[in-house]
Amino acid sequence: MAFDPTSVRSHLSRRDLFRTTAAAAISTAAGTQAAPFVPPQTGSQKSVIGMPFEPRDSVRMALIGCGNRGTGVLREFLAVDGVQVTAVCDLVREHALEARSVVERAGQKLPAIYAGNETAFEKLLARDDVDFAYIATPWDWHVPQAVAAMKSGKHAFVEVPAATTIEDCWKLVDTAEATRRHCLMLENCCYGETELMAINMIRDGLFGDLLYGECAYLHDLRRLLFEDRSEGLWRRAPHTSRNGNLYPTHGLGPVANYMGINRGDRFDYLVSMSSPQRGLDAWRAAHVPSDSPKWKEKYICGDLNSSMIKTASGLMITLQHDVVNPHPYDRINLIAGTKGLFRDYPPRIYLDEKKPEEYAPVDAYKDKYQHTLWKRQGELARKVGGHGGMDFLMVYRLVECMRTGTAPDLDVYDAAAWSAPGPLSEESVKRGSQPIAFPDFTRGRWREKRGWLA
């Protein structure tokens, strides 16, 4: 759905679906790290860790949000066997119609259309021929729509970030546990060719015992942010209301998998710092006419936000975010251990006592370490898939899990933990880089060692 930022905010506020940070209870122990915003829930909720999908030969999908991303991933789903698209929804009817024709061109029956107002998705969710909703709307809609989907008995697959407040992270966890539905964040970078290869290298001990990871989302989005269409309609808004890491999951997800976060380890606390805000001001001055309403906006998000995360087992992660300055695209995607390290952009490896001290390209390791998913489906993925094929691999694997009645690779606890650095970094920045604790969304079950895409 495409909205202007004002209407998103006011709408959500009116319907009381959106809670501001100010409303959260905050307690800090002086001299030690700050407590989480919201204490871990201690109710009788039963975990959804390892909960398998109900097996089903054909899975029925509804698309909520038919913008660029929604329609793009829709195409990926349609390229996988066993997916039937029964309904599509967007605030803008033309977008929904375009999505419908994408489904039609794939040779499927015409899906139902829900469009034209902000409650359309609720009508879609009342249908009984939908197994899962894929939610690709602006960030503020992810939680209300995912919660509504689960309460209607549908699995909810949401775009990144899943949530932008800690309360909303808990809401996803609580709802998934209460409804016994999965709420997954479709973090495509976890399925990248190099990311999955790195997993195999780590398992083989190539880098020895792990020590630290580094990751980022460094992506110059200034042009997109100021467009009068698509994400330009709403994605500047967070820059006017939040100062922290707005988009942590593309960098953090893969590194979390390298370290087995929520599968034997967990994020313990973070500290965060922001540079001054200058990038959006400079872009606006250079490109936006002086009579544009965009001149009423005040940008408060520091251009670079950098956080350091400590895990319960003592490992550390650095996490950066910058979308408003000139920088070559970079997620860093580094994992280091006692015997060597892997670093992306471009993908390269350095192993112990190499002379001269130079990185080697990852190519020589491909035969040995390429992930079985890429061996099986890489050729098709590269042909039909967005972002180098990882989008396709992600949906292919997800559909495979649903059809075979397997537990998904990622779960609501990952969605919550990987989204949490958003609000936690804001809080740390606000408090002059004080350490802020992560909630334990797994309620203690992070200690259970589990493989990831083994």
Added chain:
Amino acid sequence: MAFDPTSVRSHLSRRDLFRTTAAAAISTAAGTQAAPFVPPQTGSQKSVIGMPFEPRDSVRMALIGCGNRGTGVLREFLAVDGVQVTAVCDLVREHALEARSVVERAGQKLPAIYAGNETAFEKLLARDDVDFAYIATPWDWHVPQAVAAMKSGKHAFVEVPAATTIEDCWKLVDTAEATRRHCLMLENCCYGETELMAINMIRDGLFGDLLYGECAYLHDLRRLLFEDRSEGLWRRAPHTSRNGNLYPTHGLGPVANYMGINRGDRFDYLVSMSSPQRGLDAWRAAHVPSDSPKWKEKYICGDLNSSMIKTASGLMITLQHDVVNPHPYDRINLIAGTKGLFRDYPPRIYLDEKKPEEYAPVDAYKDKYQHTLWKRQGELARKVGGHGGMDFLMVYRLVECMRTGTAPDLDVYDAAAWSAPGPLSEESVKRGSQPIAFPDFTRGRWREKRGWLA
């Protein structure tokens, strides 16, 4: 001087020259950043900012510490016109004799030798034919020897880091101000060809308004640290007693210059985090015989230490340290602004809206931006100078300032501020990454904008 770590510590302790962190008064304001260890001094000390050297056609040098580094930089000083070496000193007589023959081979009169015990340097400092002492001893000796030099009326030029506690940073500042002698840290990386080129690019506005810097000392020193000679005799010791950034200045010095630290801005506070300690354990297990006394050592310094520094004007710096894991040598040396960035290893540049989004090698910018020092002396520097020539440029420039009666490029406030992240990172790590304030060693004069090597 070469000592075994135990004797360094016990000796200093006995003579009460070395204060432990535990002895420092620490106060923390809950919910805000921690106060500095030691409140700024408010005495009547007069700043040495901008204080010119007394001009002198020939400057007389004494060398304290005739190990690898001391003898290497001695050769650089001897390659500059107008330097006369009058005395050399080392605990080990053979090292002092070797330094003497270096002086002799340069065609100079034989310098006096002071050697054989730990008070030899005091006798050297009693001479009246020494203008400055260059101190290249193990870290714990830098402050007592620099203080003694200044109290004997000599300028003190010390190796990095100048000090390892905040009290000792203040001791250098207080003594320089009281004695009206300069205490400089010979941070060679400030004189590197790319570092000085970056300064010119920044001044020309190539990167726009500055936002953040990144720097590091990532240097695999495991082999050196375990040798039974040279730095192997004492440089493992800090890994048994400190957990933080042991060696911040090579990375931080150049970035401080880019940002005008102490010349219009200053370091405000830092937060720091360490990875687990694993590198030295693994190396020892693989290389050290089981009956070696080295097996009695317990290493407590996290392999990677990472800090984030906020400046008073709001800029930020990330600073890393790792000397015990496999990693290609890297000081990062990054400076980013609204129009682009410079990043080293290898030196490269990215400017606004470049398509494709790729770094360009720095070579194309060399004609326009090479620093005048390198234009004047680069050829000689590359021929005779260590570390690609920057060692020579550093001493060449220092001698130039002394002979012409100019204020030095760097001063005791830089030595203190750049060394401070050592103890401040230790304190932050100890407190679970709490923010720790930098003392203002300039007592307020950091606000004065001054050029650097203009």
